[in-house]
Amino acid sequence: MIDLKQLTYFVAVAESGSFTQAARSLHITQPSLSKMVRLLEEDLGVQLIDRSAKKIELTDAGRSILHSAKGILQSVELMTSELEEVTSLQKGTLRLGIPPMTGGYFLPSIIESFLTEYPNIRLHVLEQGGKSLEGDVLQGELDFSLVILPVKDESRFHILPCVHEDLHLVVHAGHRLASRDAVTLKQLEDEPFIMFREDFTLHHLIKERCEAAGFEPRIVFESSQWDFMTEMVAAKYGITLLPEGVCRRLDSRRFASVPVVRPSIPWRLSMIWRKDKYMSFAAREWVRLMEAKVTPPAAEDE
Secondary structure (H helix, E strand, O other): OOOHHHHHHHHHHHHHOOHHHHHHHHOOOHHHHHHHHHHHHHHHOOOOEEOOOOOOEEOHHHHHHHHHHHHHHHHHHHHHHHHHHHHOOOOEEEEEEEOOOOOOOOHHHHHHHHHHHOOOEEEEEEEOOHHHHHHHHHOOOOOEEEEEOOOOOHHHEEEEEEEEEEEEEEEEOOOOOOOOOOEEHHHHOOOEEEEEOOOOHHHHHHHHHHHHOOOOOEEEEEEOOHHHHHHHHHOOOOEEEEEHHHHOOOOOOOEEEEEEEOOOOEEEEEEEEEOOOOOOHHHHHHHHHHHHHOOOOOOOOO
16 A cells, blocks of 8 residues: 655655655655665555666656656645645744845834734744755745745746845955945955855855856855854955845944946845645735735846
C-alpha cells in the first residue's frame, strides 16, 4: 500500500537530485530515506531511480510517477487547508520572511493593522538572507516573503511591488568622495567593499553591477546586519552601498550618502508567494491588506 510519506520522500529526492540533500531538508537520516524510496519501488513494482551514475537520475517510470505524485500531494494539501479553514474561520498561522533593512520601512504599521483586525491569527516573522527566503517560500516553509528582485523562479510566484529605490554609496564623513553630488560605479573600483553575505540578494546584485562596469569588487568584510556594516564604514574599514531609505536614517555627522550613477543600482523590494499554493483565509486577508497599504512604485523609465 502506497502512503503519502513515501510519495513525499520520493518527490524530495527527485527535485533535489540527491539523497543527501533530500534527507537534510526532510530532517531524516539518509538510510531511512533510501529505505522509504525502495519500499515505494517495491509497492509499484518498478524502478523509479537509476542509482548507477554519480548523480541520481529518474527512470521513465520515475518521471511519470513524479508528475502524478506532485499532483496527489498538492491535492492533499488543498484538502487539508480547505478543511482547516472551514473548522477555524478567521484563525490560522501566517509565516512571513523578511530580509534585513526592510522591517522598518512600512511593515510594523501593517502588522499592527492586521493583528488588530484579526487577533486570532498568529503571524510568525523570520529575518534572513533573500536567497534563503525565496527557497523557503518554494519549499512551503514560508507563506510570504519580502525579497529583493529579481528572483530566480519568477514564473512560480505572485509578485506585489512594495518599494523601489536606488542604492547610495555610504562613506565616512572624511572620505574623499563624501562631498560629491554623485559618483559612478567605476569610481569605486579601488575602494574596499563592505557587503552583505552571499546568501543575500544584494550581495549578488552589487557584484554583478560592478562586473558589468568592468571590475571585480574587492570585498573586505561581509555581514548580515546593515548597522554593523555602517559602523565598519565609520571605522574607515571600507565603503558600502545601501538603499536610500536606510541612508536617510544615518547620522550625517558621521556618514555621507552619495547617489550612484552610470549605472544606478535599483533596489526593488516586493512580496512574493507561490502561485500553486492554496490561499487560506488568513493569507487572503494579508494580501488584501498589503495591496491596500502599499503604494506600487512608479514604473521604471526606459
